[in-house]
Each structure stands twice: as C-alpha cells, then as structure tokens.
Amino acid sequence: MKKQVVVHPLLFSLYPIVLLYSVNYDFFEFSIVFKPALLSALLAVCTWWAASLVFSDRKRAAIFVSALLLGMYSFGAFREYLVRGGEGTQVGNKIALGVFAVALLAVGFCLKLKRYTEQWTYLMNFMGTVLCCLPLVNAAMMSYRTLQARELLPDRQAFEAESPITAPADAPDIYYLVLDGYGRADFLQEEFDFDNSDLVSFLEERGFVIAQKSRANYPMTLVSLASTLNFTYLDAVVGNQMKDQPDRRFIRDLVRHSRTVKLLRKAGYSIVNVASEYYEAEIDGADVDIREWWHLNIFESTILSMTPFPWALTKLGWPILYDLHRDRILYAFRKLSEMPGRPGPKFVYAHIFVGHPPFVFGPNGEKVNRATAYSWDEGEKFMAAPGASRQEYMRGYGNQLRYLNEKLKVVVDGIRAGSSPPPVIIIQGDHGPGSRLSLYSLEGTYVRERFSILNAYHLPGVEEEVLYDSISPVNTFRVVFNHYFGTKYPLLADESFYTPFLRPYDFVPVGPEELVAGSDEAGTSP
DSSP: OOOOOOOHHHHHHHHHHHHHHHHTTTTSOGGGGHHHHHHHHHHHHHHHHHHHHHHSOHHHHHHHHHHHHHHHHHHHHHHHHHIIIIIOHHHHHHHHHHHHHHHHHHHHHHHTTOOSHHHHHHHHHHHHHHHHHHHHHHHHHHHHHHHHHHTTSOOHHHHTOOOOOOOOTTOOOEEEEEETTOBOHHHHHHHHOOOOHHHHHHHHHTTOEEOTTOBOSSSSHHHHHHHHHTTSOTHHHHTTTTTTOOOOHHHHHHHHTOHHHHHHHHTTOEEEEEOOSSGGGOOSSOSEEEOOTTOOOHHHHHHHHTSSHHHHHHHTTOOHHHHHHHHHHHHHHHHHHHGGGSOSSEEEEEEEOSSSSSOOBOTTSOBOOOSSOOOOOOHHHHHTSTTOOHHHHHHHHHHHHHHHHHHHHHHHHHHHHHOSSOOEEEEEOSSOOOTTOOSSOSTTSOHHHHHBBOEEEEOTTOOGGGSOTTOOGGGHHHHHHHHHHOOOOOOOOOOEEEOOTTOTTOOEEEOGGGGSTTOOSTTTOO
C-alpha cells in the first residue's frame, strides 16, 4: 500500500472545536475557533513528538495520539452521561477515567504489533477529514438558509436614520453596568428571603434613583441588551419574518453595533468595553477593549470542560474553571474602579456575572465550587443536575450577591469620587433570577422571577419624576439622550416579552397581571 502522509492527529485535534462551532454556528462568529484550535493543534503536535520517542515510529505514534485526542475530548460528555444517568458524580468520574485509561492501553498494545500501520493511517486520515468537513458543511448550509431568511428583514439603515447628536461642553462619562440576573429587591425579599435593603440604601444615599417596580423587557441576555442599547422593541426592527429562525446573529449585531454606541461615538465619546465571559454580550470596535488573554469565554470554557483537565486539576487542588470565573468577575470590578483615570468623555460598558450560575462566591468571598460539573445552566437545566434544588440555587444566589454587593459599592464610590463632572451611572439587571426558568416555553417559566430586575440610575440633573417606578430598560437611553444631548425621543410603553432561547425572534407578550405577586396564571405561580 502506498505510504500515507500523516495528518489525522491535527484533524482529530480540530474536530471537537469545529463540531462545537457547527452546533452553535448561530451563537458565534467563525473567528472564535482560532484560539482554541491553535492551542489544541499545538497540544497534538507536542504529544505526537513525545509519543514518537516511545514508539520509535511516527505513524504508530500518530495513531496513538489520535486515539488519545478522541478519548480526551469525549471525557466530559461520557462523564456527564454517567453522572446524569444516576451513577453519581464521584462514581461517574472514576468510571469515565477508567474507560479512558483502558482504551488508551488497548490502543497502545495493538500498536505494538506493528502491523497494518499504513492501513490504519489511511483510515484515520479519512475519518479525520470526514469528521472535520461534515460539521463545516452543515454550518455553511444553515448559514446560507439564514441569509436567505434575513433578506426579509427590514432595512436597518431606515431604522437608524437619525441626526447625529452633539455632546455638551461638560459631557459626563456614562457607565452602563449590566449585572446578569440581578433581581428586584422586593422579589428577592419575598421569594428568596434575601434582604437587599443595604445596597438599595447605599445607592439612594449616593443620589441613585431606584425604579422599584421595574421589569425586564425580555428574559434572555442577548435580546434584552439588543433592546436596551437600541432603545426600541425588537419587533420594530425584525418584524415577524424571522419568528421561527434560530439564528441569533442579527440580534447579536444589534448589541455589537448598537445605536447607543454609534450616537455616542459621533458625539465624541470614546467607547470602553470591559470584556464579558458571555461572548454575545460584548460590543465590537471599542476604542479601549479591556480583557486578559487567559480569561476564557463561554466557547473556550466549554472546550476545556470536554477534557479531563478540569477534573484532574480539581483533584490536585486547582478548580481551574471556577477560579477563572471568579477572577473574571473580580477583574471586571477592579478595572471599573480604574476607569475615572481615563480621559473622557467616555462610555464604559460592562456585562458581569453577578446573579447567574455558576455561583462561585460565599457571603464573605469564600471560594465555592459546585459538587457537580462546572456549568452555566439555570432553570430547568440547573435542576437536572444530580442533587440540585431550588434551595441550592437561592442559597448560592444570595451568598454571591452579599459578597459582590460590597465590590459594587467600591466601584460606585470610586467612579463618583474620581469623575468630574458627575458621571451618569446605570446599574441594571438584564433579566431576573432563573430558578424557575424554562428556556423553551412561557408556560414553564415563573415570569415574575425572570422579569423583576434591579434598575438604578445615577443621572445628575434629571428630575426624579422622569425616572418613574416602573421605567424599563428600553427607555434608559431615551432618557439619557433626551436630557444630556437635547434629543426628543418619546418614552415607550413599558412592556415585556418572553422569547424562547432557540427562537429569539418569537416575541410572546407577557401581560402586567402575570408579573405581580400572587398570580395564579399557568407558569407564573410559585
């Protein structure tokens, strides 16, 4: 048989990354695969070199490395299957690792026979090529279908047709702090037995107005931010043509390139983006992009969680995914405290995981690592983990808020003390908690929990009457632009819409009667 060129270790190192992208093609731009793909390929090459020293044959070593890569990237899925299948977390870990080790030993033993090396090389080259190509073809086909559907969208230029704004001579810095999943004080008191009056009093003493009856316009981060940053309801932008489409790229583009950012940039503001773990929540083209290269986004942490490395490092005393998540949250707070030193005027945007799983802080900053696998899941998916309960969710949520509230206070005082003229500071939950959330249906969601949000405004010179108790995020930047930049945007009616996670353009109205305490409507009662 003709000698084969060995490429399959590289192909198998790329396959899990390409597969994850293809399954979630609508969540991510293709560029997000480059960093993990490069690191995975580098790992494959280094392991191949080391295995060549053991086997004294590059082709047999390559076969061993490909088997190793397949086993390595299968570890997380196999472990989760065993854990969720009732075997228990610790048993699942041991069985998954045992099968993984036995498979590698078996492959190593077979390779010692030194037969059929060329045939195995040909077969694995072929398998690796097919495995890498099929997900990419699928993603390309789905993208093409989505592009066809997007041709039905309204003209965005017409949506954005408006005159540039002019900043006043003493233009204030504008801080927009999105605290993911941060609920409203009255709801947290009644349902979570969490007293948040200390933070509310702190903010009010520093000139904030708290919208005591505010509710989110949408229940998911992406659609909520798209609406707020474009200060409009999304049905006005996308119509009904995309109702059944899963592709989130159009809405993500509304976040990445929003009207708010475009108007402020034209008015002479510099744009500061404090990077978020949640890839979709970031804005593009910031003048200052604050991030550290070792911080993982959701795509990268998912890739890492496929492998045995997080489990092994946790056993060695380093819960890497939890530590990185903790560091990312604290890093954002640290950097926000430094912002007043940057020359203005500036628009500072930060999306921070404060009220969203995984809950990684105790009430005094203690490190908390959940017994089950690291996960961002909430609602019904959170409850599917072995031993999970709503009590665990509420306890973790409250403990984390107690600690991070203190960090938030430091940030607020630092921004106010270091800013001249007095800054605009908006602190907002993009949605409420998710202990009773259904990602797929309104009927399974306790809407009062999901839509009750913290909404706090520090708007120097704005009369409190403008910031009425039930003002919702869709009107946030209408108020800011009207007061500080002389625009005349009419305030919109404060409405709420449920959107299924996989159909972000399917806007289901949620009536006000469903958002008050004591509702007996289906899906809303405790």
